Amino acid sequence: MTRGLLIRRRISNVLMLSLTGVCTALVLGVLFFILGYITYHGISALDWDFFTQLPKPVGESGGGMANAIVGTVKLLALASLIGVPIGFLGGVYLSEYGRKTTAGFLIRYAADILNGIPSIVMGIFAYTIVVLPMGHFSTVAGGVALGIMMIPIAVRSTEEFLKLVPDSIREAALALGLTEWKVVSFVVIPTAFRGIVTGIMLDLARVSGETAPLLFTAFSNRFWSRGWLEPTASLPVMIYTYAVAPYDDWHRQAWAAGMVLLLLVLGANLLSRLILRRQLKG
Amino acid sequence: MVRSSISPFRFAAFHRPGVSPADRFFRATVFTVAMSVLLIMGVIAFELVRNSRLPIAKFGWGFLWGTTWDPVAERFGALPFLYGTLVSSALALLIAVPVGLGVAIFLSELAPRWLSDPVTFLVELLAAIPSVIYGLVGIFVLVPLIRNSLEPLLSAALGFLPFFQGAPYGVGMLTAGLLLAMMVVPFVVSVSREILMAVPHSQREAVLSLGATQWEMVRIAVLPYARSGIMGSIFLALARALGETMAVTMVIGNRPEIRLSLFEPGYTMAAVIANEFTEATSDLYVQTLVEIGLVLFAVTILVNALARLLIYNVFTKVEVRE
Structure with a gap:
């Protein structure tokens, strides 16, 4: 009787614990499948034209996505212009002045909630404040949408890395007679600099793959986009357009673009991990 | 995260009543910039309401339970999209929560450090893959797989249920x-794992010393202690699922109808905005789509606000006990 119970408990123990292992294997399996599948189809589709040519007119095969690559770079530059200063200074406030204050709590809470707002809603927002007044789609509108999306993560990661700087360092600097703003600008921020840059890099990697907020802000363009006021193509939107289109050659290029985008995003993630590990060791 | 203390500058300011003008300027600058995060939230809400006043005036609350979506006759009801969003998200959670919790338990309780760290990194990598790439894999791998294998299998085994009837299209609610x-x-895993690791060791040791097996320890001591944080991680995942756009748009079939069967195509709030925004011709049509965005905004804010409170709660609880 008690022996039977014991065996049953042992069996359920082994069973449930192995199930957690199975779950882990399943999730990792999905990851490796996606990476493998994209690489497999992407490598065979990738050629030099992809990086140097404009898209060919519908019906002709060949061509590339040079304009979309440049477009993505321009969009990211604009997004950083908005997201990095606001996110960085906001993070400085939260870590240096707002640790246990009501304002600090509210801003932190708002940043976390802002981070969870669907990207498509950010697209609508950028549409209403940039596209409607201007009257047409533009690179700027896309940059604004992505820039606002960058803010919450930039704020929170800057805050976390600044908090890792021990208070004893701040106190030592204050004791030497430095004023508050000099302590923050010339002691605290340089100490956490590498971490902050890593956080912003990850933030950029995240918005670089965003498609939904660009659909009706930066829109798309089959030619070069001159200046900042014309609609522009971007890699994620091109992947979407090409994947849902009925042409085989477009599907091939969608795989190539998918692989480039994936390399960009995963590369940033791996790089940041290496940088942080070295910082922890050093 | 846990070791936040009151900033030393508060003491510095306390001991030196006259803070220098440069310091005051610096403080004011970072404070103003930080407050802009709150401002942005407010402006988003304002702009969404302002730009959906036409449909709000015309349809009122009835918009939320209207079932007709006819852009030609300009009769708009949002219920098919609400239904599609809720059902696809519920389905996602039904799968993701048990699996995610399993992974979190494996990582926090079973796996040794050398295994747990890289696996956590890999799982979080899954969250870094752009949505449109999931969509790409969805269209070319998942859709054929579901059309040819999963849907015939399900309708053969469970076809007596209304959820698994009809022709296997491949695109539809199930795929989404x-x-x-x-x-x-990954959202369930990374938050739950942190929460489980924050459960004090004394909890585990107490139950183990009474003779519990390792699984019983997880079930009796760890999970109940972490309950509110795990709920938080589930709400966080829910908010993601509700607002997810590209991948869903690419595989759900985009048909604004309410069907009980999971094999049938559906439509979600995010997907209808993505598909029809640039095609919308009249002001009323565009503003109706903005109003759908407003509903999505309101729902995700509520879910996120709840999720964050639940998660903060766990970490402050731990902080106090330490």
């Missing part, structure tokens, strides 16, 4: 739910 599940699993 599965793809969403893959996308939100």
